[in-house]
Amino acid sequence: EPEVTQTPSHQVTQMGQEVILRCVPISNHLYFYWYRQILGQKVEFLVSFYNNEISEKSEIFDDQFSVERPDGSNFTLKIRSTKLEDSAMYFCASSDFGAYQYFGPGTRLTVL
Amino acid sequence: AQTVTQSQPEMSVQEAETVTLSCTYDTSESDYYLFWYKQPPSRQMILVIRQEAYKQQNATENRFSVNFQKAAKSFSLKISDSQLGDAAMYFCAYRSVSGSRLTFGEGTQLTVNP
Numbered sequence: 001e002p003e004v005t006q007t008p009s010h011q012v013t014q015m016g017q018e019v020i021l022r023c024v025p026i027s028n029h030l031y032f033y034w035y036r037q038i039l040g041q042k043v044e045f046l047v048s049f050y051n052n053e054i055s056e057k058s059e060i061f062d063d064q065f066s067v068e069r070p071d072g073s074n075f076t077l078k079i080r081s082t083k084l085e086d087s088a089m090y091f092c093a094s095s096d097f098g099a100y101q102y103f104g105p106g107t108r109l110t111v112l
Numbered sequence: 113a114q115t116v117t118q119s120q121p122e123m124s125v126q127e128a129e130t131v132t133l134s135c136t137y138d139t140s141e142s143d144y145y146l147f148w149y150k151q152p153p154s155r156q157m158i159l160v161i162r163q164e165a166y167k168q169q170n171a172t173e174n175r176f177s178v179n180f181q182k183a184a185k186s187f188s189l190k191i192s193d194s195q196l197g198d199a200a201m202y203f204c205a206y207r208s209v210s211g212s213r214l215t216f217g218e219g220t221q222l223t224v225n226p
Contacts, residue, residue: 030210042219043157043203048212056212089155099145099164099207103157103212 002026004104006092012110013082021077021107023092032075033093033101034067035058043091049075082111114139116206118217125194125223127151132179133189134222135204143209146180146187150199151219156192160202199224 005024011035013019034046047057049067064080075094079086089108093101115138125131137146148160163171163180170178174193179188191198204217 014141033212033214035214043205043214043216045213045215050212058213091157093157099209100147100159100162102159103149105154105156108155 004089004092004094004102006104006107008107009105010108010110012112015084015111016081017080019079019109021079021090021092021109022076023077023094023104024073025075025092025094026096026102027073029094029096029102031055031095031101032067032069033095034077035091035092035093036088037104037106038088044087046077048097079109082109084111114141114144114206114208114215116204116215116217118204120220121218122221122223124223124225125191127194127196129194130190130192131194131222133191133202133204133222135187135189135217137185137187137204137206139185139206139208139218141208141210142159144211145207146178147205147207147214147215148176148178148187148189149203149205149216151196151203152199157203161189196224196226198222 007022032049037043047061048055066078089106091106092104096102144165146163150158161173175192177190201219205214
């Protein structure tokens with residue numbers, strides 16, 4: 001069964017550094033998403049992406065965040081200057097035209 | 113803005129018994145989707161069941177079923193014949209037909225006792 005993959009599984013970085021989280025969505029999917037989950041809290045929507053542009057973003061997704069689909073398979077989330085409060089699990093998801101979003105296994109980001 | 117509320121932070125059930133997890137939501141829309149996701153200790157998000165608001169019939173998936181009460185804006189999950197592998201955090205989620213984001217509740221941690 002096709003699945004969403006994410007790399008790395010765990011990323012440790014220093015405050016102020018840039019990080020790029022990578023995702024490979026399911027190949028025939030057209031909609032892509034990033035969510036985050038701070039430890040012990042609920043999952044929060046960050047951004048959705050369709051047709052090479054952002055279709056919706058939350059209040060969390062400020063100027064330090066950006067997304068890109070650099071080629072036909074990858075979907076990336078960049079955090080320009082990481083803060084301690086960016087430490088969280090980041091989930092990528094993808095969907096076709098249906099309502100169901102398939103989630104990847106997540107990347108645990110630790111900012112020191 | 114839509115909100116999703118799960119009022120039970122923790123629930124426990126005996127193996128082979130039935131448990132019901134509660135979820136309420138607030139929306140002004142008439143058409144939308146509702147989901148239950150399971151998050152085991154691995155933290156992978158796994159879809160358990162989905163419900164389209166325009167469908168009156170409650171969704172079922174094997175041992176999992178929902179009680180969808182549209183007027184009351186309630187969407188509870190019933191797990192029958194609970195198994196040890198059902199132990200996880202369960203999240204209720206809402207998605208508008210016109211939007212793309214999933215809005216999640218706070219989660220219910222389910223423990224299954226042998």
